Amino acid sequence: MNQSFQTHVAPIGAAAAKISTRGVDVFYGPKQALFGVDLDIPRNQVTALIGPSGCGKSTFLRAINRMNDTIAGARVEGEILLDGENVYDPVLDVVELRARVGMVFQKPNPFPKSIFENVAYGPRIHGMARSRAELAEIVVRSLRRAGLFEEVKDRLDAPGTSLSGGQQQRLCIARAIATRPEVLLMDEPASALDPIATAVIEELIDELRANYTIVIVTHSMQQAARVSQRTAFFHLGRLIEDGPTAEIFSTPRRRQTEDYITGRSAAQRPGP
Amino acid sequence: MTGYLFLTIIAFSLAAFLTGRAAARRFAAEGRSGRPAAHSVPAYHGAFVAIWVGIPALILALLWRAAEGPVIDRLLARALPPEMTAGLSPAALDLLLTEIHHVAEGRILAPASPGVIEAAARLAAWSRIGDVAMFVVVLALMLLGAWFACARLTPRFRARTRVEGALSGLMILCSGLALATTLGIIVSLVHEAVAFFRLVPPGEFLFGLVWEPQIATRPGQIAAEGAFGAVPVFLGTLLISAIAMAFAVPVGLLSAVYLHEYASPRFRRVAKPMLEILAGVPTVVYGFFAILVVAPAIRTTGTMMGLATSPNSALAAGLVIGGMIIPFISSLADDALRAVPRDLRDGSLAMGATPAETMTRVLLPAALPGIAGGILLALSRAIGETMIVVMAAGLIATMTLNPLDSVTTVTVQIVTTLVGDTAFDNPKTLAAFALGLVLFLVTLALNTIGVAIVRRYRETYE
Numbered sequence: 252m253n254q255s256f257q258t259h260v261a262p263i264g265a266a267a268a269k270i271s272t273r274g275v276d277v278f279y280g281p282k283q284a285l286f287g288v289d290l291d292i293p294r295n296q297v298t299a300l301i302g303p304s305g306c307g308k309s310t311f312l313r314a315i316n317r318m319n320d321t322i323a324g325a326r327v328e329g330e331i332l333l334d335g336e337n338v339y340d341p342v343l344d345v346v347e348l349r350a351r352v353g354m355v356f357q358k359p360n361p362f363p364k365s366i367f368e369n370v371a372y373g374p375r376i377h378g379m380a381r382s383r384a385e386l387a388e389i390v391v392r393s394l395r396r397a398g399l400f401e402e403v404k405d406r407l408d409a410p411g412t413s414l415s416g417g418q419q420q421r422l423c424i425a426r427a428i429a430t431r432p433e434v435l436l437m438d439e440p441a442s443a444l445d446p447i448a449t450a451v452i453e454e455l456i457d458e459l460r461a462n463y464t465i466v467i468v469t470h471s472m473q474q475a476a477r478v479s480q481r482t483a484f485f486h487l488g489r490l491i492e493d494g495p496t497a498e499i500f501s502t503p504r505r506r507q508t509e510d511y512i513t514g515r516s517a518a519q520r521p522g523p
Numbered sequence: 524m525t526g527y528l529f530l531t532i533i534a535f536s537l538a539a540f541l542t543g544r545a546a547a548r549r550f551a552a553e554g555r556s557g558r559p560a561a562h563s564v565p566a567y568h569g570a571f572v573a574i575w576v577g578i579p580a581l582i583l584a585l586l587w588r589a590a591e592g593p594v595i596d597r598l599l600a601r602a603l604p605p606e607m608t609a610g611l612s613p614a615a616l617d618l619l620l621t622e623i624h625h626v627a628e629g630r631i632l633a634p635a636s637p638g639v640i641e642a643a644a645r646l647a648a649w650s651r652i653g654d655v656a657m658f659v660v661v662l663a664l665m666l667l668g669a670w671f672a673c674a675r676l677t678p679r680f681r682a683r684t685r686v687e688g689a690l691s692g693l694m695i696l697c698s699g700l701a702l703a704t705t706l707g708i709i710v711s712l713v714h715e716a717v718a719f720f721r722l723v724p725p726g727e728f729l730f731g732l733v734w735e736p737q738i739a740t741r742p743g744q745i746a747a748e749g750a751f752g753a754v755p756v757f758l759g760t761l762l763i764s765a766i767a768m769a770f771a772v773p774v775g776l777l778s779a780v781y782l783h784e785y786a787s788p789r790f791r792r793v794a795k796p797m798l799e800i801l802a803g804v805p806t807v808v809y810g811f812f813a814i815l816v817v818a819p820a821i822r823t824t825g826t827m828m829g830l831a832t833s834p835n836s837a838l839a840a841g842l843v844i845g846g847m848i849i850p851f852i853s854s855l856a857d858d859a860l861r862a863v864p865r866d867l868r869d870g871s872l873a874m875g876a877t878p879a880e881t882m883t884r885v886l887l888p889a890a891l892p893g894i895a896g897g898i899l900l901a902l903s904r905a906i907g908e909t910m911i912v913v914m915a916a917g918l919i920a921t922m923t924l925n926p927l928d929s930v931t932t933v934t935v936q937i938v939t940t941l942v943g944d945t946a947f948d949n950p951k952t953l954a955a956f957a958l959g960l961v962l963f964l965v966t967l968a969l970n971t972i973g974v975a976i977v978r979r980y981r982e983t984y985e
Contacts, residue, residue: 321872323788350875360866363889372884373874423870430875 268332269294269434269464270315275329277310277319284310287329288490290483297456297465299479299496301472303511306485308468312436315466316352317345333434350377353427353463357439359419361411361426366403369411369422370394373430389429397425398455417448424455428463435459437467441474453478472512476500484508528584528658535665536577542669543572543676550678563683571682574689575672580665587657595649596620599642607638712963715956722950723751728957730754734920734931736940736951751954753961755920759837759930760906760962763916766841766926767848767905772898774845775852779894782853783860784878784886795857802850810914813843818915825927833917838926840916844908848901855900859893860886892977899973903966909934933962 268291277285285307292298300308310319317338319325331338338348350373361369370390373379380386390407394400399421403414411422420440427435437456441449456465456478469475475482476496483493484507492499492508503509547568551561561568600608600616608616619639626635626643627650635643676682720728731752778798782791818839825832863886871881887894909932917929918939937955 316873318869318873321869346875346877348875349873354873356866356870356873358866360864360870362867362870362885372871372876376874376876376880376884426870426874 267294268292269334270466271332272311272314273330273332275311275314275327275331277307277314278324278326278328279322280324284488285314286488288485290490290493292464292466293481294464295460295462296480297460297467297478298481298483299475300466300468300483300485301470301475301511302485302491304470307488308483308485309438311485312354312438312466312468315434315436316349316354318349318354320345350430351432352434352436353430353432355420355423355427355435355437355440358443359416359423361414361419361422363410363412365408366394366411366414366422367407370425370429372426377430379430393425393429394422396428396459397421398451398458399425415448417444417451420444420448420452421455424452424459428459433464435463435465437465439468439470442470449474472500484511486511525584525588528661529581531658532577532580532584532661532665535580535669536573539576539665539669539672540569540573542569543673544569546673546676547682550676561678562681563686567682567686568676568680570686572669572672572676574686575668576665578689579668580661583664584657584661587660591653591657595646595653598649599623599646602645603642604638709963712956712960715953716960718948719950719953719957722953723957727751728753728954729961732922734936736936736954749950751950751957753933753958755922756931756933756936756958757961757965758922758924759916759920760932760934762837762924762926762930763841763844763908763912763932764902764905766838767845767908768898768902770842770845771848771852771901771905775849775897775901776856776894778849779853779856779860780882780887782857784882795854798850799854800850801847802854804847806847806908806910807914809843809847810911813839813911813915817843821927830927832927833929835915835917835929836927837916837930840912841926843911843915844905847908847911848904851901851904852894852897855897856890856894859890859897862893863889895973895977899970902969906962906966906969907934908932909938913938933958937962 270290270292272288272290275285275288276283288307288311290311300311302308313319314327315331315333315338317327319327327339333348333352336343362372364372367387367390370393371380371386374386374389380389391400394403399418402418403409403422411419414422420443424435424440440456441452444452453474456467459465460480467475467478479496481493482496482499484491484499484503484505486507492503492505494504499508500512503512509515544565547561547563547565551565599620603619607619611619622635623639623642623646625631626639627646728751731750732754733750733752734755735750737749782795786794814835818834818836821836821839821842822832822834825836867885867889868881871885872878876884912932912935916931916935918931918935919929920931920936921928923930937958940951940955940958
């Protein structure tokens with residue numbers, strides 16, 4: 252039934268998808284936030300989730316690593332398959348899932364610890380390093396991959412909160428990739444940053460694509476166009492349309508998508 | 524009389540407020556429409572006049588009251604016939620004046636001499652004159668203040684700024700009062716403690732191992748020789764506080780963690796106020812609980828295990844004090860945990876940390892300053908607790924660290940040395956102040972160390 256809302260352009264097929272969702276409904280108490288979302292997210296690509304505020308894109312993102320579980324009254328129905336395995340399967344270990352699916356938040360949230368300890372947090376709790384030297388290697392590698400190492404290599408003991416906003420966000424990315432996740436979820440990672448820091452983050456996302464499957468929520472059309480290969484448009488809790496970014500931005504199939512991308516509101520639209 | 528005076532001042536201030544406001548409304552109405560006619564809204568003009576009427580009058584009345592008594596006493600003493608005052612010591616003169624006051628107020632305890640009755644009549648007359656004079660002067664000052672303030676009311680007058688200034692003055696006064704209280708406590712403690720140390724050498728007090736303050740307070744009384752070695756007393760405080768903290772800190776912290784991280788909102792809504800009620804129970808009630816329930820239970824258990832247990836044990840008092848201070852720790856720790864941004868918790872959980880790992884590695888370190896504050900507050904309560912110890916742990920200063928023995932604490936000894944009628948030139952009484960001074964210094968040091976530790980290890984978040 253919900254299928255009628257969606258127009259699958261160039262279906263990538265569940266087989267090639269890193270994550271595929273089938274009929275995902277999310278409820279916050281009695282209120283339904285997502286309605287039957289079917290979406291395939293391809294491996295080693297950046298998928299952008301766009302849509303107006305409150306359309307459910309962040310909710311969808313948080314359903315993938317089960318962060319909605321931490322909200323009292325939140326309930327998820329349907330299937331979210333990660334490599335063919337349902338993440339809501341009762342036998343699945345949510346702690347392990349979150350180690351495989353990293354997350355970067357809207358507001359940089361480094362722990363009130365040193366830069367080193369921030370990045371070492373994941374490897375430590377998951378026992379990924381057998382020695383101090385190995386741990387240091389992971390930290391340096393992660394910082395380097397997040398493009399932060401050169402800026403902080405002389406002050407790894409300084410508190411993470413002493414960095415600038417853009418550096419803090421890259422620290423959070425380094426922290427997220429230190430556990431070698433397969434998927435990286437990013438919830439408006441650049442919305443609290445200035446244009447220069449945003450450009451650095453966007454470049455970083457493009458580099459990270461080679462090793463990770465990335466899902467990014469963004470309010471910026473330009474950002475979606477710049478960093479993503481595929482785009483999914485959400486509206487009022489429903490997935491309206493998804494497909495290759497170039498197609499979504501040049502020839503959207505549905506009028507709601509076109510209106511949103513071109514910045515027209517429903518009121519300005521000429522009558523049907 | 525004084526009561527009427529203060530009522531009059533309040534009534535006049537109120538009238539002044541209404542007058543000032545009415546005056547300001549008049550020129551507010553004259554202004555052109557669309558823009559404010561005056562710098563301040565009428566209520567500020569009213570408040571300005573009220574301040575000028577009320578505050579000086581209040582200050583004058585208080586000063587007058589403070590000065591009147593001594594002045595009248597001085598005059599009274601001079602007016603007494605010389606044969607009544609001849610050869611009287613200052614203390615005896617004071618006593619005579621007190622008798623005159625009593626007679627003047629109609630509280631006659633013993634038949635008074637004609638000289639005293641005559642002086643009492645004079646005192647009553649003078650007091651009446653003083654009261655009337657004060658009333659008249661205060662009234663005049665209020666009218667003067669009203670005239671002065673009203674003369675300054677113009678549309679451009681910055682009444683708002685003046686009222687603001689008066690308010691900040693009031694705040695300075697209040698905080699100054701708190702500071703003065705602290706200073707007053709220190710000064711009185713030091714003053715009496717110095718008197719004590721003149722009788723008992725500080726070395727003996729600080730390092731002596733025997734505490735027996737029950738010395739003779741009047742000649743011929745049969746009593747102990749007296750020994751003022753404070754070590755056993757402080758040891759008792761240390762022992763009981765240590766037991767209390769060892770019980771309260773883990774329980775309080777873990778219950779805070781449970782309430783914050785694991786409990787359902789409904790359970791939390793019920794449990795938190797109930798925990799906080801514990802802090803409001805009078806300590807006497809805790810004392811009952813300690814002697815009637817905890818101490819016998821400990822004694823029975825101890826006897827069963829073949830341990831020599833005193834009926835009043837440090838363990839019973841310590842445990843009950845621990846129970847009393849749990850809410851300080853759990854409630855403040857819960858608040859501190861709640862103040863940690865949700866982002867940090869989400870960030871940790873999204874890294875694949877379990878709730879327990881998130882708690883120990885991220886939330887508790889971030890909440891440390893608040894938690895340490897709660898623990899310090901609880902520690903001061905444990906150290907200062909008196910009633911529970913009196914009831915449950917005993918009065919005898921034993922030099923021991925055995926929690927099953929009966930011990931006593933500093934605050935208990937302060938109470939026991941001060942009660943009863945003893946003179947202030949007796950080491951037994953003065954010992955209370957020396958104990959108080961040392962206790963004050965110890966808690967001060969503890970607080971300073973605690974704050975330093977927190978500053979060293981705190982993990983700040985934005």
